[in-house]
Amino acid sequence: MVNPYCGEVAITLDGQRHIAKLTLAALAELEAALETQSLFDLVERFEQGRFSSRDVLALIVAGLRGGGWCGTAADLATVEIGGGPLEAARVAAELLARAFALPQP
Template sequence: MANRRRGEVAATLGGERYTLCLTLGALAELEDAFAVADLAALGARLGSGRLSAEDLAKLLGAGLRGGGHEIADESIRAWPAACLPEVASAVAELLAATFGEGGENPREPQAD
């Protein structure tokens, strides 16, 4: 069961139930995948409102691995396009759980 206080979300993808979470390791993985220097740059990149299918695959993969599921991005890329609405919804919920909705989450990363 997903614990929203820990940033976890539950998602049903392709008929399977998963827990997604962006742990510190998952966030570090995303900084590397998006070639950004820090969390502020990652937030700016993700907050652009323009995510590609590749972006969704990277975000979903990091979230799944952070939630304890051993799955490679290549496996996610092989999912049928019909899963796109489920994936987009799960990623949006994951980002809201991690960074807050409307920028009002007290857990939002602080730049030093």
């Protein structure tokens, strides 16, 4: 079960449900992967709809790793994401939102 108060988001890979969340370590990995000055720059890109597929992929990998997954971006490229690219973008945006906002009851 997903716990939004812990920043968790569900994602389906090859028909199997996984939990993703952006832990501090996952956020640090994300910053390094995207070579960004600030994660708030990434948040701004999502808010303005200027994100790239690379942003989505990096967010999902970081979130999955924060949830305990041991894969890499190359591994993620070989699986089917339930809901396709649109769902992947939604999950990435939700990961960011839950990492930087207080959950709403």
